[in-house]
Amino acid sequence: MRGYHYCQFCLAAVEPQHAIRADMRLRKSPDVARGNGEIWLTGVDGTNFAAPALIGHYVEEHHYLPPDGFIEAVRTGVPTPGVA
Incomplete structure (x- = not known):
């Protein structure tokens, strides 16, 4: 993966991001899970x-x-074919 993803549910509950340097499109990172x-x-x-x-x-x-089915897969720990 390239980069990261902020939790969209947490983002809705925090103040909007503000620019640090608009000319470089740098924004202050919100303090939420990513x-x-x-x-x-x-x-x-x-x-x-x-x-x-x-x-x-x-x-x-x-x-x-x-x-x-997902919860059961977490519990059983069956290896996923093709994933090392």
């Missing part, structure tokens, strides 16, 4: 799941409930 990738999981039935690296944050802070 992620920079995906996690991949495989369920026991072979279903492949992809989730943003921030999924733990979404569950803990924003009460997101992933699908049952």
Whole structure:
């Protein structure tokens, strides 16, 4: 992945970003969670799941409930084919 992603739910609750140097498009970084990738999981039935690296944050802070198959894949830890 290139760069990172701010939690859009946290961003909605903080003050808007302001420019540090407008000529360089530099902005002050908000103090919110950010992620920079995906996690991949495989369920026991072979279903492949992809989730943003921030999924733990979404569950803990924003009460997101992933699908049952995803939760089971987290619990079982089946290796995802082709991922080292």
